[in-house]
Amino acid sequence: MTSAIPGFWAVIPAGGSGTRLWPLSRRSAPKFLLDVTGSGQSLLRASWARLEPLADHRILVVTGASHSDAVRRQLPMLPAESVVAEPSPRDSMPAIGLAAALVEHRDPGAVIGSFAADHVIDDEAAFHRAIHEAVALARTGELVTIGIEPTGPATGFGYIREGAALDVSGAEHGRRVEEFVEKPDLPTAEKYVESGEYRWNAGMFVVQASTLLELLAQHHPEMVATLRTIAADPDRLEELWPSLTKIAIDHAVAEPAAAAGRVAVVPADLGWDDVGDFESIAGFSDGHHGPDGIIVLAGTDDIISVDATGVVSAGSGRLVALVGVEDVIVVDTPDALLVTTPERCQDVKKVVTQLAEMGRTDLL
Amino acid sequence: MTSAIPGFWAVIPAGGSGTRLWPLSRRSAPKFLLDVTGSGQSLLRASWARLEPLADHRILVVTGASHSDAVRRQLPMLPAESVVAEPSPRDSMPAIGLAAALVEHRDPGAVIGSFAADHVIDDEAAFHRAIHEAVALARTGELVTIGIEPTGPATGFGYIREGAALDVSGAEHGRRVEEFVEKPDLPTAEKYVESGEYRWNAGMFVVQASTLLELLAQHHPEMVATLRTIAADPDRLEELWPSLTKIAIDHAVAEPAAAAGRVAVVPADLGWDDVGDFESIAGFSDGHHGPDGIIVLAGTDDIISVDATGVVSAGSGRLVALVGVEDVIVVDTPDALLVTTPERCQDVKKVVTQLAEMGRTDLL
Numbered sequence: 001m002t003s004a005i006p007g008f009w010a011v012i013p014a015g016g017s018g019t020r021l022w023p024l025s026r027r028s029a030p031k032f033l034l035d036v037t038g039s040g041q042s043l044l045r046a047s048w049a050r051l052e053p054l055a056d057h058r059i060l061v062v063t064g065a066s067h068s069d070a071v072r073r074q075l076p077m078l079p080a081e082s083v084v085a086e087p088s089p090r091d092s093m094p095a096i097g098l099a100a101a102l103v104e105h106r107d108p109g110a111v112i113g114s115f116a117a118d119h120v121i122d123d124e125a126a127f128h129r130a131i132h133e134a135v136a137l138a139r140t141g142e143l144v145t146i147g148i149e150p151t152g153p154a155t156g157f158g159y160i161r162e163g164a165a166l167d168v169s170g171a172e173h174g175r176r177v178e179e180f181v182e183k184p185d186l187p188t189a190e191k192y193v194e195s196g197e198y199r200w201n202a203g204m205f206v207v208q209a210s211t212l213l214e215l216l217a218q219h220h221p222e223m224v225a226t227l228r229t230i231a232a233d234p235d236r237l238e239e240l241w242p243s244l245t246k247i248a249i250d251h252a253v254a255e256p257a258a259a260a261g262r263v264a265v266v267p268a269d270l271g272w273d274d275v276g277d278f279e280s281i282a283g284f285s286d287g288h289h290g291p292d293g294i295i296v297l298a299g300t301d302d303i304i305s306v307d308a309t310g311v312v313s314a315g316s317g318r319l320v321a322l323v324g325v326e327d328v329i330v331v332d333t334p335d336a337l338l339v340t341t342p343e344r345c346q347d348v349k350k351v352v353t354q355l356a357e358m359g360r361t362d363l364l
Numbered sequence: 365m366t367s368a369i370p371g372f373w374a375v376i377p378a379g380g381s382g383t384r385l386w387p388l389s390r391r392s393a394p395k396f397l398l399d400v401t402g403s404g405q406s407l408l409r410a411s412w413a414r415l416e417p418l419a420d421h422r423i424l425v426v427t428g429a430s431h432s433d434a435v436r437r438q439l440p441m442l443p444a445e446s447v448v449a450e451p452s453p454r455d456s457m458p459a460i461g462l463a464a465a466l467v468e469h470r471d472p473g474a475v476i477g478s479f480a481a482d483h484v485i486d487d488e489a490a491f492h493r494a495i496h497e498a499v500a501l502a503r504t505g506e507l508v509t510i511g512i513e514p515t516g517p518a519t520g521f522g523y524i525r526e527g528a529a530l531d532v533s534g535a536e537h538g539r540r541v542e543e544f545v546e547k548p549d550l551p552t553a554e555k556y557v558e559s560g561e562y563r564w565n566a567g568m569f570v571v572q573a574s575t576l577l578e579l580l581a582q583h584h585p586e587m588v589a590t591l592r593t594i595a596a597d598p599d600r601l602e603e604l605w606p607s608l609t610k611i612a613i614d615h616a617v618a619e620p621a622a623a624a625g626r627v628a629v630v631p632a633d634l635g636w637d638d639v640g641d642f643e644s645i646a647g648f649s650d651g652h653h654g655p656d657g658i659i660v661l662a663g664t665d666d667i668i669s670v671d672a673t674g675v676v677s678a679g680s681g682r683l684v685a686l687v688g689v690e691d692v693i694v695v696d697t698p699d700a701l702l703v704t705t706p707e708r709c710q711d712v713k714k715v716v717t718q719l720a721e722m723g724r725t726d727l728l
Contacts, residue, residue, distance in 0.1 A: 022685075023683075023685070304715050304718050304719070306708075306711050306714045306715060306718075307708070307711070308703075316682075318680075318697075318698070318699050318700055318701055319387075319699065319700040319701070319719075319724070319727055320700075320701045320703070321386075321387070321700065321701065321702045321703070321712075321715040322702075322703050322704070323702065323703070323704035323705075323708050323709065323711050323712055323714070323715060324704055324705050324707065324708025324709075324711060325692070325703055325704060325705055325708075328689070328692075328703060330701075330703055332701055333682075334682070335682050335683065336682055336683040336684075336685065337682055337683070337684045337685065337694070337696055337701065338685045338686075338687065339672075339684070339685070339686050339687070339689055339692060339694055339703055340686070340687035340688055340689060341687075341688050341689055343688065344670075344671070344687050344688025344689075345687065345688075347670050347671070347687050347688055348685075348687050350670045350687070351668050351670060351685040351687060354668050354670075355668070355683075360683070363683055
């Protein structure tokens with residue numbers, strides 16, 4: 001199942017600053033460039049390694065201009081034209097749309113699969129199986145998403161409501177998508193999970209490049225025209241990019257297509273996580289234990305625990321000593337220290353907001 | 365009441381490593397040399413400032429050989445002979461005994477008052493009043509201690525049980541000491557405080573130098589002989605010091621003298637604290653607030669709090685951000701970071717023990 005898929009191109013949108021992972025994640029070193037899990041490779045590099053067996057070098061990374069050099073350094077095996085630098089942030093639709101137009105220009109019948117650069121997937125074999133099915137569905141003209149089996153009533157993700165099973169060869173688990181729903185509150189999330197009809201929306205899309213542009217053209221024909229112009233003449237990227245509407249692919253394409261019955265889902269249990277905050281990292285870092293009760297993200301030798309539990313990233317070279325604290329999150333970097341808890345670590349972004357207000361760009 | 369007391373000499377034993385205040389306090393920079401309270405001066409310097417009005421330059425500091433240079437740098441107004449360097453640690457009796465012998469040699473009728481270099485006293489006027497009374501009592505041949513009004517059932521201090529009132533002119537609050545008792549457990553401490561008969565033992569002693577040596581001679585005549593030999597010829601300090609018994613003044617003199625009815629107490633409410641641990645520091649640092657809910661010991665400008673409470677020493681120059689943590693203690697230094705709680709901060713010494721076992725002398 002891990003054989004390459006002919007005509008399949010992997011697109012990796014590498015954006016987002018990961019403010020909830022400050023002070024590890026910074027403007028100059030966003031989450032996707034970092035090894036936040038202690039795995040030994042950055043999230044971007046892990047994404048590439050996961051997709052390469054399926055795409056066999058047919059990989060495009062779309063990233064911000066300020067990060068394109070760093071992306072090229074982390075992925076030196078990619079040819080120069082495979083790292084596309086957005087002149088400015090225009091949200092996900094222009095980024096993925098440009099990738100679709102570039103792929104369509106080179107390979108008109110191609111299927112693209114778009115996967116964020118900063119997520120983790122534990123079960124690579126299950127991911128590969130799901131993408132094989134998704135490509136089979138995409139070849140029938142569907143916009144296909146991967147529906148993640150919920151492991152709990154998460155309120156931090158959008159959900160996908162499944163409909164009837166589809167009958168497509170090579171996609172035995174494929175189903176219709178009834179609708180995409182926004183991040184729910186907790187009681188709603190609990191109902192979703194109980195019903196068995198809902199999956200987490202991990203923002204993964206598999207679709208023929210030309211189908212994506214066709215769906216986009218229904219509401220944004222001018223964007224498709226511009227994207228195809230750039231694809232035919234990449235030298236015009238700087239000139240035309242600012243004219244593109246700033247919009248997410250969910251609103252521009254996925255939601256209207258679902259309403260029109262054009263979206264399918266392949267449910268999958270992948271050990272997926274969006275690495276949204278430090279609690280999330282702790283959840284899948286079971287292998288990186290330090291002293292008793294401490295999950296270590298960095299700096300194993302420089303941590304002393306006396307009756308303490310929690311997560312420690314000791315990345316400054318200084319010794320970190322925890323005494324009698326329970327379920328604490330300590331992130332130590334050379335210029336900033338964070339102390340928080342699993343319950344409150346979503347609010348780390350408020351620190352970033354305060355730093356911005358204080359003009360402390362050195363720490364952003 | 366803050367006039368100088370004729371014939372009164374202040375002795376400041378400056379010892380102890382303050383392992384419960386690691387990583388602020390180190391072997392090379394023990395508690396008494398540090399401004400751990402954010403007051404703007406070290407505990408030693410504050411002790412000098414408190415005693416100078418009473419002693420009018422008649423001050424002796426007894427400290428370890430490795431700290432004598434630092435003591436002289438912090439107290440440059442003291443003449444060289446007023447900083448006595450112990451060749452090796454022999455506990456409190458040889459240190460205070462040597463000071464008594466040195467003072468007796470220069471001023472046979474003098475009264476000495478011994479006060480640890482690393483405690484804080486909030487109410488200096490009350491302290492001065494108490495010492496005036498204590499000196500009046502000492503002149504009648506008593507060994508006098510100051511009994512601190514308990515503010516709660518502390519288990520970290522020894523207690524003094526008071527007896528009958530004494531009738532000494534100039535010492536209207538003076539009472540007999542029935543006994544010194546060791547650090548109690550909590551139920552015992554609660555009984556002590558309820559009874560109204562017990563005071564905290566702050567280790568302060570006011571006594572004629574010759575009386576102290578006379579009391580010491582009852583059980584340790586050889587020590588007194590040696591101390592007087594050194595006082596007459598300070599060049600013999602290095603040679604004779606190692607022969608002195610390692611013993612605390614409490615066991616060598618105070619307890620036997622109390623049993624013999626020779627000890628008096630002046631009760632006082634001083635806002636005293638032994639600065640034993642970080643919880644203790646937080647308790648009397650009300651004036652040093654940073655962001656909402658945070659007591660700042662150092663680095664006010666570099667602390668961000670989002671719904672957090674606790675004590676922060678941001679002494680490394682790095683920004684410290686706390687998110688949603690309650691009652692946390694964070695001590696940040698250039699080479700080590702501590703995170704603990706008020707309930708458990710006594711166990712910080714266990715970190716120091718572990719570091720010693722690990723051979724991390726760089727951090728001790």
